[in-house]
Amino acid sequence: MNRRTALILLGSSALAACTPPPPQIGPDGNPLPRVTRISGAEKRQIPFRALDAVNALRQGAGAPALELDSRLSAAAETHSRDMSLQNRPWHFGSDGSSPIDRAQRVGFDGRLLGETISETYETEIETVSAWMQEEGPRRVLLDPEARRMGFGLYQESNGKLWYTLNVGT
Numbered sequence: 001m002n003r004r005t006a007l008i009l010l011g012s013s014a015l016a017a018c019t020p021p022p023p024q025i026g027p028d029g030n031p032l033p034r035v036t037r038i039s040g041a042e043k044r045q046i047p048f049r050a051l052d053a054v055n056a057l058r059q060g061a062g063a064p065a066l067e068l069d070s071r072l073s074a075a076a077e078t079h080s081r082d083m084s085l086q087n088r089p090w091h092f093g094s095d096g097s098s099p100i101d102r103a104q105r106v107g108f109d110g111r112l113l114g115e116t117i118s119e120t121y122e123t124e125i126e127t128v129s130a131w132m133q134e135e136g137p138r139r140v141l142l143d144p145e146a147r148r149m150g151f152g153l154y155q156e157s158n159g160k161l162w163y164t165l166n167v168g169t
Contacts, residue, residue, distance in 0.1 A: 035121060035159030047073055047151040050124045054141055063144045072150020075102040076164035080154040084162045089119040110148060110169040114140030118163040127163050140167055
């Protein structure tokens, strides 16, 4: 009987070690952010996952699907890194550039309709979901004139993520 009890205790301990710890709660009552490390391979997949999420939302709203545009993505990636260097999420570059200026610099041949930005520890899917809760970003994501999307991110060494999403014609 001792051997059986020991095996049960050992098995229970092993199973308990497999369950993730409960999230830590901050002073505001919300879970504290968890740091997600993004690998190089994953970084290349994230724009496509964001595109799929945005297109699912657009489909639900009756808006046409977007396609990923490499030029808008280049402008978005550059701005994500620049926001990190400035340590603030805002639509102007450290050189005073606007979203339209950045799209023109990379040779985007359409009309830029909008830009959404974020400073977060959340995944791209959580960030798109948060953007949908705000009127301005939701309008950008669901703009019925939009046909192309650019998505860029930059991750700091501390895990903070900076996202930029551009839509255009």
